[in-house]
Amino acid sequence: MPFSSQIIINSMVTGSIYVLIAIGLTMIYKVLKFANFMHAELVTFGAYMAYIINVSLGMDLVYGLIIAFLLTGILGIITDRLVFKKLRSKGSDVISMMIASIGIGLLVRQIIQESWGPQLRWYEFQDTTYDFLGGSITGLQIFILISSTLLIFLLHFLFMKTRTGKAMRAISDNPQLAMACGIDTENILLWVWFIGGGLAGIAGVFRGADTRLVPLLGWEILLPAFAVVILGGIGSFYGAIIAAYVLGFSENIGVAVLSELSISTGYRPAIAFIILILVLILRPSGIMGTKEET
Amino acid sequence: MLTVESLSSGYGQMNVVNDISINISQGEIVVIIGPNGCGKSTLLKTIFGLIKPYSGKMIFKGEDITGSRPFDLVGKGMGFVPQIDNVFPNLSVMENIEMGGYLEKKPDFSEIFDFFPILHDKKKEKARSLSGGERQMLAMARALMTRPGLILLDEPSAGLAPKMVGMLMEKIKEIGKTRSSVILVEQNVKSALSIADRGYIMVMGRKVFEGKADEILDHKEIGRLYLGKKDACEP
Ligand SMILES: Nc1ncnc2c1ncn2[C@@H]1O[C@H](COP(=O)(O)OP(=O)(O)OP(=O)(O)O)[C@@H](O)[C@H]1O
Numbered sequence: 001m002p003f004s005s006q007i008i009i010n011s012m013v014t015g016s017i018y019v020l021i022a023i024g025l026t027m028i029y030k031v032l033k034f035a036n037f038m039h040a041e042l043v044t045f046g047a048y049m050a051y052i053i054n055v056s057l058g059m060d061l062v063y064g065l066i067i068a069f070l071l072t073g074i075l076g077i078i079t080d081r082l083v084f085k086k087l088r089s090k091g092s093d094v095i096s097m098m099i100a101s102i103g104i105g106l107l108v109r110q111i112i113q114e115s116w117g118p119q120l121r122w123y124e125f126q127d128t129t130y131d132f133l134g135g136s137i138t139g140l141q142i143f144i145l146i147s148s149t150l151l152i153f154l155l156h157f158l159f160m161k162t163r164t165g166k167a168m169r170a171i172s173d174n175p176q177l178a179m180a181c182g183i184d185t186e187n188i189l190l191w192v193w194f195i196g197g198g199l200a201g202i203a204g205v206f207r208g209a210d211t212r213l214v215p216l217l218g219w220e221i222l223l224p225a226f227a228v229v230i231l232g233g234i235g236s237f238y239g240a241i242i243a244a245y246v247l248g249f250s251e252n253i254g255v256a257v258l259s260e261l262s263i264s265t266g267y268r269p270a271i272a273f274i275i276l277i278l279v280l281i282l283r284p285s286g287i288m289g290t291k292e293e294t
Numbered sequence: 295m296l297t298v299e300s301l302s303s304g305y306g307q308m309n310v311v312n313d314i315s316i317n318i319s320q321g322e323i324v325v326i327i328g329p330n331g332c333g334k335s336t337l338l339k340t341i342f343g344l345i346k347p348y349s350g351k352m353i354f355k356g357e358d359i360t361g362s363r364p365f366d367l368v369g370k371g372m373g374f375v376p377q378i379d380n381v382f383p384n385l386s387v388m389e390n391i392e393m394g395g396y397l398e399k400k401p402d403f404s405e406i407f408d409f410f411p412i413l414h415d416k417k418k419e420k421a422r423s424l425s426g427g428e429r430q431m432l433a434m435a436r437a438l439m440t441r442p443g444l445i446l447l448d449e450p451s452a453g454l455a456p457k458m459v460g461m462l463m464e465k466i467k468e469i470g471k472t473r474s475s476v477i478l479v480e481q482n483v484k485s486a487l488s489i490a491d492r493g494y495i496m497v498m499g500r501k502v503f504e505g506k507a508d509e510i511l512d513h514k515e516i517g518r519l520y521l522g523k524k525d526a527c528e529p
């Protein structure tokens with residue numbers, strides 16, 4: 001039966017991971033105005049950085065998570081400095097930026113594939129399973145749910161209450177005027193990349209821990225992540241949060257329905273596609289439907 | 295305060311500002327008038343470093359600022375209120391003003407709200423929900439927060455009701471007296487000249503006249519040629 005408590009738990013976990021990816025995508029989109037296709041590879045990169053700490057160096061996965069956040073954030077900054085900043089100063093359009101992001105994504109994915117090979121890998125950690133309202137939830141899943149909720153509140157605080165966060169919103173609204181205020185936009189962009197990238201890294205570790213590691217880890221969830229961003233109303237931070245859970249539920253309920261009907265659950269990725277197409281047809285402006293929202 | 299010498303600029307191949315020289319001293323209000331599309335906004339944008347000049351020289355507070363970026367000019371004490379998109383629409387009124395004071399160690403918000411009391415009552419509202427006049431006030435308040443020695447205002451009264459125009463001009467006059475030199479680009483020629491010390495007339499990217507504000511107001515020929523109809527000299 002589709003509405004079991006297990007489905008709710010699974011949906012919330014899926015949604016939590018999508019949230020972290022979608023927020024980063026949205027942040028970068030809001031200030032730089034392009035869809036960052038290499039975001040998928042930031043997710044994968046984070047997952048493998050934690051693998052180095054956790055498995056290669058034999059440390060606790062929590063350290064892996066922290067290092068993944070930092071290193072992925074730094075990778076975001078580095079790619080911006082090496083590529084996107086140059087494109088910006090040449091006045092390149094968003095299409096060039098998007099294509100560049102696809103290119104860098106391919107490069108990063110290839111490097112990961114070369115370094116770790118295509119085989120499946122797993123983190124090493126002890127997990128406990130708890131009974132929860134007739135379903136079961138693992139310690140890891142509880143951790144994922146709580147920490148992504150905390151991160152959402154932290155980001156809300158960042159955007160609404162801090163000087164840097166307000167400057168991010170100002171740049172997103174009107175970059176020229178932000179400069180006229182004396183805001184060092186290039187400096188703020190570094191923070192956008194660091195936080196957006198770092199969140200992708202965390203999402204990668206969560207996904208890797210909840211399922212397994214493969215070089216296509218991030219690529220597999222890029223489409224749902226884009227679906228979340230579009231469903232939420234492109235560029236809407238709060239829309240993306242709601243949409244992430246909507247998609248999490250749709251996927252998990254969809255999978256349950258598919259198996260009820262004895263259809264292969266291999267169709268799971270198609271669910272995001274179908275939702276994406278339905279939204280584009282029925283409500284192109286997304287859940288938070290106004291054109292320019294925060 | 296600011297001296298602009300034989301400045302030329304434009305967009306790519308399209309030359310818009312042609313060999314313009316203007317200057318403004320401390321505490322002065324100088325108005326730039328001219329028909330639509332003659333390059334007034336382009337001139338201001340070039341002074342503020344948003345557009346690179348082809349040639350010419352700009353001296354601000356004794357320092358050569360030719361080719362300086364907006365970010366640096368703000369630090370040196372220049373403020374700019376663009377003609378369009380001059381507020382952050384999705385930020386609240388308060389946040390807009392905070393962004394104005396971004397570089398200030400201890401921004402004085404109460405002082406700016408004393409100067410623009412209307413804004414105080416709308417502190418929490420998003421800037422995009424403001425009326426035209428309120429929006430212009432906010433744009434000025436934001437720019438004044440950087441405590442500029444010179445502020446460039448691009449058509450602050452455009453599209454406002456006559457009563458509002460008068461009120462805004464009074465504010466600008468006060469800004470000129472107590473806060474900052476003002477370069478004012480305006481279409482409301484009479485009201486602008488009535489608060490200004492001097493004026494320049496620009497036609498098709500060139501300076502065609504300069505003089506004291508009342509001189510321009512009284513000048514028969516100029517009045518007929520350039521000020522009678524807004525679009526008299528549309529190229
Ligand atoms: N970003 C731009 N790219 C190319 N051409 C531009 C751009 N902005 C303005 N122009 C052109 O430059 C010329 C001068 O424009 P500008 O905005 O400086 O005039 P203006 O005197 O401020 O006019 P208005 O009174 O309508 O504000 C116009 O012919 C305009 O079409």
Ligand SMILES: [Mg+2]
Binds near residue numbers: 335
């Ligand atoms: Mg103009």
